[in-house]
Amino acid sequence: MKINIHAGHNPDGKIACGAAGLIKESTEARLVKDEVIARLRQMGHTVYDCTCDNGTDQADVLQKIVSACNAHTVDLDVSIHFNAGAKDLSGDGRITGTEVLVYRQSGKANSYAKQVCDAIAELGFKNRGVKINAGLYFLRKTKAPAMLIECCFVDDRDDVRLYNAKKMAEAIVYGITGQRALKPDSDAAGAGGMSAPSESDKGASNDSKDQAATNQKASVVYRVQVGAYAVRDNAVAMQKKLKAAGFDAVIVKSA
Numbered sequence: 054m055k056i057n058i059h060a061g062h063n064p065d066g067k068i069a070c071g072a073a074g075l076i077k078e079s080t081e082a083r084l085v086k087d088e089v090i091a092r093l094r095q096m097g098h099t100v101y102d103c104t105c106d107n108g109t110d111q112a113d114v115l116q117k118i119v120s121a122c123n124a125h126t127v128d129l130d131v132s133i134h135f136n137a138g139a140k141d142l143s144g145d146g147r148i149t150g151t152e153v154l155v156y157r158q159s160g161k162a163n164s165y166a167k168q169v170c171d172a173i174a175e176l177g178f179k180n181r182g183v184k185i186n187a188g189l190y191f192l193r194k195t196k197a198p199a200m201l202i203e204c205c206f207v208d209d210r211d212d213v214r215l216y217n218a219k220k221m222a223e224a225i226v227y228g229i230t231g232q233r234a235l236k237p238d239s240d241a242a243g244a245g246g247m248s249a250p251s252e253s254d255k256g257a258s259n260d261s262k263d264q265a266a267t268n269q270k271a272s273v274v275y276r277v278q279v280g281a282y283a284v285r286d287n288a289v290a291m292q293k294k295l296k297a298a299g300f301d302a303v304i305v306k307s308a
């Protein structure tokens with residue numbers, strides 16, 4: 054696929070830098086955006102980063118983003134944002150959750166939007182669903198099918214506790230492509246094979262170094278294999294079993 058992606062708003066500390074609560078929208082949207090881009094590129098997709106870091110005000114930020122988007126012919130325009138308004142700074146045990154905005158009910162973007170919502174909800178975020186919004190400049194003015202992802206709420210302690218930029222990015226990539234990314238960074242140990250989520254993070258940080266643009270060296274990734282099949286359906290059946298048992302299993306094809 055060809056995809057435009059950007060983080061909403063100016064960077065923190067500048068005018069028009071978005072919502073702030075327990076975490077800051079601009080910063081987190083940029084982290085998630087970078088993680089999404091790295092994964093999509095690793096999977097072979099063409100990605101253009103249309104983020105604006107130097108808008109003179111909110112309107113200027115939006116104009117710069119949209120003109121960057123419309124300079125490329127793509128399958129999808131993706132805008133990464135974080136929501137605000139939950140006003141639950143201490144945490145009431147309820148996650149306010151995720152939503153994805155699209156321009157109209159029947160557009161091509163809708164199926165992507167629903168998949169992204171569902172994938173983020175799989176992380177444990179409440180699924181607020183796909184919302185139609187014909188008023189947003191980004192959704193109105195972009196040429197390609199467009200969606201605006203409100204990952205979760207910056208002012209909800211429960212959302213912030215659950216939130217992790219890499220996991221959020223993985224969910225978004227899965228929502229867009231229908232495929233699990235082979236992670237380009239230190240969390241890769243879990244993705245390449247089978248492992249329980251709680252184990253994979255620990256294992257990864259001990260065993261493998263960051264390969265991402267954060268410039269650390271590449272190194273070993275240990276994968277846990279439970280089977281090898283000549284028939285794809287059999288692999289899919291095992292994957293289902295593992296998923297049902299709570300393991301984030303992926304199928305890796307090799308000759």
Ligand SMILES: [Zn+2]
Pocket residue numbers: 061062071072078134135
């Ligand atoms: Zn925003």
